[in-house]
Amino acid sequence: MAYMSQEGYDKLVAQLKEMETIERPAASAAIAEARDKGDLSENSEYDAAKEHQAMLEMKINQLKAVIGDAKIIDTSKLKADTVQILSKVEMRNVKNNMKMAYTIVSETEANLKEGKISVQTPIAQGLLGKKVGDVAEIKIPHGTVQLEITNISFE
Template structure:
């Protein structure tokens, strides 16, 4: 089951719609064009077009599977007492004093440039369930870091 916001759900639905209405006909047209170029047994363009179509269909099916098992979270029912999915957490690295701010989201909505990290990342896993003032130890690939939770808000 994938937890996500209504916004994230709507983005995936729009992506599927685009792929089905625009990308799928374009892939079919590319196959038809390559087919018209002659012998299919030696036509690498045809093979590439078929492979691209298969990849597109696989991506469409993956996205449909994601939304089929999605649970949309009602942000009005969330509390900022503890860190949970859709919490925006400001934290400080105890060792170097550096502060960070991340929103914990589902895997499909994660985007580090926007400050959104997947709930499956080590940092998010370490923060989930903790409160303001707690110091948590998080195992990351470079070792272990201690993060102090400064504030929690709902995205």
């Protein structure tokens, strides 16, 4: 089961629709075009088009599985007293005083450029259950980092 926001769910549904209505017909057309070019045993364009179609079908099936297992969380019913999935966490690195903020989301919604980290990451795992004022000591690939939680909210 994948917990996610309504926004994340809607993005996945839109992505699936695009794959099924635009990309799938385009892949079929590419195969038909390559097939029309003659001998299939020596036609690398045909092989590439078939491989692309197989990859697309695999992605469509994976996306359908994620959407089917999705559990949408209503953030209006959540309390911002502890860090949990869909929490926006503002924190300060105790060592260098650097401030940062991340929203903890499901694997499928993670996007570091948008400040969304997966609940599976070491940082998110170290923050879960903590409260404002707590210092989370988190093991990362480069050692250990201490993050003081300064604010918890929901967007």
